[in-house]
Structure formats: C-alpha cells, structure tokens
Amino acid sequence: MSEPLSLQAIETALQTLPGWSYADDKLGKRFGFADFKAALAFINRVGDAAESANHHPEIFNVYNTVEIKLNTHDADGRVTEKDVQLAGAIEQLA
Numbered sequence: 001m002s003e004p005l006s007l008q009a010i011e012t013a014l015q016t017l018p019g020w021s022y023a024d025d026k027l028g029k030r031f032g033f034a035d036f037k038a039a040l041a042f043i044n045r046v047g048d049a050a051e052s053a054n055h056h057p058e059i060f061n062v063y064n065t066v067e068i069k070l071n072t073h074d075a076d077g078r079v080t081e082k083d084v085q086l087a088g089a090i091e092q093l094a
C-alpha cells in the first residue's frame, strides 16, 4: 500500500509540472503532436518509462493528441509520489 499525497502536497508538486492538473483523484495532461506517428512514438517512450518505473499510466490517444492520467491503484486510486515522479519523467519525453 502506497501513501496518498495530501491536497497540499499535490498542489506543491503541480508547481513543478507545467500543464499538469489534478482532477478526479488523478494527475493529468493532454499533449499535442504534429501527427499520429509522433503521438504514437511518444506513447512508446511513455511505455518504456512506465516499465522502468513499474508504474503505469492511463493513456488515451486520439489522432495527434495523447492524454495521460496518473494514479496509484495500490493507494486506492489516489495520487502518490510515484505519480509525481512518473509525471516528471513523462514531461521530459514530450
């Protein structure tokens, strides 16, 4: 069981994650790309980062956009430090 972050801790973390927001107990961001191929390449990079972290985001793709949502199943679906860490890693991959 991972520890859920407080709302205050989440808001502090969001200050270091441009474009990310917190809603429905998840961290999320929608990324835009030139085309589907670029979006798919990003999804693959995110997949590699997720496997490395053993932490797996929800990934929603429509053509050239990719929406990422992060929470921790092991913390009752709440946001934990693992989500903040993975969001930071994903941010570097966009």
Ligand SMILES: C[C@H](O)[C@H](O)[C@H]1CNC2=NC(N)=NC(=O)C2=N1
Residues within 6 Å of the ligand: 054, 055, 056, 057, 071, 072, 073, 074, 075
């Ligand atoms: C056994 C393994 O550590 C877990 O199933 C991992 C894998 N990926 C995960 N991803 C997410 N988002 N939350 C988890 O709790 C989680 N747990």
